[in-house]
Amino acid sequence: MNKVFAYSLFVFGMFLIFYTLLMSESYEIQTLTIMAFIGLGLTFWGGLLLYITPSKHVPVELLNASTTSTLATIEKILTESNLTRKGIYLPPKYLKDFESSLAFIPFRDYQSLPMGTYEPKLYSGNPNGIFLIPPGTALLKLFEKKLGTTFTRTDLNFLRNNLQKLLVEDLEIAEKTDIKIDGNIVIIEITNHVFNEVCQETKKLPRIHESIGCILSSGIACALAKVTGIPVIIENEEQSHNGKTMRIHCRMLEG
């Protein structure tokens, strides 16, 4: 919808209303009433079209174009560092900045992480591995902004109750979501999301797909680590047969 059209409606409607007021002596009341109704209607619909039309809209292909190179850089770091283990999404208690997010990719398997606050430098000797800012960090910040709270002040029930509202109603990036919690396993199903193409591209980058997942899974794992206060790993990401639904299996490690 062209904004010029909406402005034209609004201005013409206002003109009709003023004309009706000025010519109230010259015409019959029925004519004036019809003119006033038309003026009021045009002004209202012009204003409404200006108000409900989003100011900026970008095609979904732009997501893929803008994220692929960043993901390729992370893939290169993981490949050259010879890292094959699952990335561990760290909760705030391990971080100096509570509001940040960090994924730790170890050189060896960890069932539990050594306690302490970790320096957010790339290579670490203790614990042995590398620290990366996960690709879903910005998405997590957007989630928090939309919900008007920080996940550190909430719990898993809050995320379970609000994920559908957040992704479907507020951000309109998915059609349906579902969370199942079974002990320390959390399974999140997201149907018809806009990151589908980006996630398909991530599958072509085996290390990043295996370690930290695609951008949407990463954002959700960051949120899970923050709400539970427990390190989280993405066990598996799978697509349904029709490719519409993505199922993310996350596991919470012992703290």
Next chain:
Amino acid sequence: MQFPLTFWDISLWLAFISIILLVIAELISPYHGLTNLLINRKRLRRVALIMGVLFLITVVIRIVGIIYTL
């Protein structure tokens, strides 16, 4: 200089507009849109609710008026 629409004309107009907008806001879907018109659904719903509330206010005014004339 007098505006030709009365309070009850405006009330009727508000009722008409609010019904149209509420129906559109409920039926519209970002996934199966057939037009190129991009709509912020939340804003549309907000406007629909405001118009509905304004109409209800006019109804309340009318009821209060009827009660006082009894």
